[in-house]
Amino acid sequence: MRVWREGRKQGEFVWAGFARKETIGWWRKKGGEYVEVPAERFAERSDRDRQLRWDNIPPGFVVRGLMDPNDGQPLLKVVTRAATPEELARFEHARMPLLESPLYSAELPVEDDIAEAARENAQGELF
Numbered sequence: 001m002r003v004w005r006e007g008r009k010q011g012e013f014v015w016a017g018f019a020r021k022e023t024i025g026w027w028r029k030k031g032g033e034y035v036e037v038p039a040e041r042f043a044e045r046s047d048r049d050r051q052l053r054w055d056n057i058p059p060g061f062v063v064r065g066l067m068d069p070n071d072g073q074p075l076l077k078v079v080t081r082a083a084t085p086e087e088l089a090r091f092e093h094a095r096m097p098l099l100e101s102p103l104y105s106a107e108l109p110v111e112d113d114i115a116e117a118a119r120e121n122a123q124g125e126l127f
Helices: 021-029 085-091 111-121
Strands: 002-005 009-012 014-020 033-037 041-045 052-056 062-068 075-082 095-097
Touching: 002 062, 014 021, 014 062, 021 062, 021 075, 033 075, 041 095, 052 085
Parallel strands: 014 075
Antiparallel strands: 002 009, 002 033, 033 062, 041 052, 062 075, 075 095
């Protein structure tokens, strides 16, 4: 997934699950770095019928993420929070992505800039 990192640097990480907002301190102590996922929409899968329930992300907001350093192989965790009663009724899912004002940027990353960031983050040959 494409993200913005501190200093308006773009990055691309493998999405590998979720980080609960309630445990964000633990993730940060472990070396987790805040990132943001710019998007226009998100979906949650209903726990009842397994169908996706879509909603728009308000303009100027991003999905909060956390880059888990994962022993040198960084992974993206999407930060979630408890659903409100209204959200639980609508999405039929107990957790929602944390939507916040951006720390870095809400702009959708540009493909050429992502390719350059991936080259900069690529690991060279070990032997």
